[in-house]
Amino acid sequence: MVSIDVMGGSTEIGGNKILVEHNGTRILLDFGMSFSQNSRYFSEFLNPRKCTALIDYLEMGLLPDIKGIYREDYLNHMGRPPEERAVDAVFLSHAHADHAQYIHFLRFDIPIYCTEETHIILQCLEEVGTGTISDLTSACETFVFYENTKGNRSRVTRRNTEYVHDRDFHIMEPEQSIRIGSLEIEMVPVDHSLPGACGYFIYSDEGNIVYTGDIRFHGYERDKSERFVEKAASCRPKWLLCEGTRLDSNDTDSEQGVRDEIGRIVASSKDLVFVEHPVRDLYRVKSIFDAARAAGRELVVGLKLAYLIEAFGDLAPFSLDDVKILVPMKSWGLLYKNGIERMLVEGDYSKWERDFLFRDNSITCEELRKYPKKYVVSMNMWEINQLIDIKPHDAVWIKSSCEPFSDEMDIDEERKKKWLEHFGIQLFSAHASGHASGDEIRDMVGRIAPEQVIPIHTEHPEMFKL
Numbered sequence: 001m002v003s004i005d006v007m008g009g010s011t012e013i014g015g016n017k018i019l020v021e022h023n024g025t026r027i028l029l030d031f032g033m034s035f036s037q038n039s040r041y042f043s044e045f046l047n048p049r050k051c052t053a054l055i056d057y058l059e060m061g062l063l064p065d066i067k068g069i070y071r072e073d074y075l076n077h078m079g080r081p082p083e084e085r086a087v088d089a090v091f092l093s094h095a096h097a098d099h100a101q102y103i104h105f106l107r108f109d110i111p112i113y114c115t116e117e118t119h120i121i122l123q124c125l126e127e128v129g130t131g132t133i134s135d136l137t138s139a140c141e142t143f144v145f146y147e148n149t150k151g152n153r154s155r156v157t158r159r160n161t162e163y164v165h166d167r168d169f170h171i172m173e174p175e176q177s178i179r180i181g182s183l184e185i186e187m188v189p190v191d192h193s194l195p196g197a198c199g200y201f202i203y204s205d206e207g208n209i210v211y212t213g214d215i216r217f218h219g220y221e222r223d224k225s226e227r228f229v230e231k232a233a234s235c236r237p238k239w240l241l242c243e244g245t246r247l248d249s250n251d252t253d254s255e256q257g258v259r260d261e262i263g264r265i266v267a268s269s270k271d272l273v274f275v276e277h278p279v280r281d282l283y284r285v286k287s288i289f290d291a292a293r294a295a296g297r298e299l300v301v302g303l304k305l306a307y308l309i310e311a312f313g314d315l316a317p318f319s320l321d322d323v324k325i326l327v328p329m330k331s332w333g334l335l336y337k338n339g340i341e342r343m344l345v346e347g348d349y350s351k352w353e354r355d356f357l358f359r360d361n362s363i364t365c366e367e368l369r370k371y372p373k374k375y376v377v378s379m380n381m382w383e384i385n386q387l388i389d390i391k392p393h394d395a396v397w398i399k400s401s402c403e404p405f406s407d408e409m410d411i412d413e414e415r416k417k418k419w420l421e422h423f424g425i426q427l428f429s430a431h432a433s434g435h436a437s438g439d440e441i442r443d444m445v446g447r448i449a450p451e452q453v454i455p456i457h458t459e460h461p462e463m464f465k466l
């Protein structure tokens, strides 16, 4: 018997957690965070407590209460007896938080399958994240003590490397299949708003399952989505786990369209151009890069984006050497003071940031202030205070990200507009969604022709019937 349990993501956008079971084989498709469930009870300043391990998450419905999947250090801290591993593998469709972030809570010994790009992005998130996102690719035992050199007990931290465990990641190549117990699982790439997105085909002797992950048909990798649909149709699935984020919208847009629109705005601007975009969407970054080049300008990236581009290596759309790296003033602001030794300046920055401080293509806000017409700057809300150093005169801000979808985001958006007003910056927008339109989804379902559609990642499951 095949059973498909959608434990998260059935009537909401994201938080995908799907348990597939067949003849004793159990696999998870994604294990993401539900933004809607989280924001129902929690906010920036009211969070699930670390000290209760899983209890707050289980009580408030952020995690499903099933046995044999959660990390032993957390179970032990909660006073729950040890459990046998009860899931054979996790398959991640991509590295967005609503699909991958809660692998933090999983046992260290569960094999995790994903694309190379997904693995790189998760590593970057862990390295440059704010600390709340951790234990994605390597996990450190928590609530554990060790005996220190003085013979006293101390808390284990990441410095105690014997308590840090690499998670059991397996990189899948396009259209590679692997067997897990009674199931065979094939990875098939799709187009989405970050690199490395894929869906999965699950073959069983009682019918096949196709899982779309998040999919669109209007990005630079649209051919992959087309191929996905063709292949999905030919495997004649009994079940199609289908995303439906934009079932209620038929707006058509495209990544090329975004690139052209940004190009037009840059060409007609007489001062600095800032572009706000999702930092891990390297397709969008490519659009901005190309638009800047076409207008004879250079792209300037922040440190997090610089780190990601370097980590992507040959998989990145361009080399980090082809852009400028903007180094912000931090901590004591010593970067801007003359006659300070390099080592003292480095003390202002995290370890991972230090590598970018003194490169040939590293610049500061002073360069942007002096030569505003030379650059297009990747910038987000959290770095906007650098405007105080840049002092723009007639600048432009292009919002190249989705509209706010929570009260907190609305407030941030209003705050950003105040900053732009203060500096007399004109606001434009240019964005394309990461998801297929309603018509495209219905067309895809028609072509794949499954026996049954299981709606996922949608607030409108009923619209699949239209």
Ligand SMILES: [Zn+2]
Residues within 6 Å of the ligand: 013, 014, 096, 098, 099, 214, 457
């Ligand atoms: Zn998603």
Ligand SMILES: [Zn+2]
Residues within 6 Å of the ligand: 094, 096, 192, 193, 214, 434
């Ligand atoms: Zn996504």
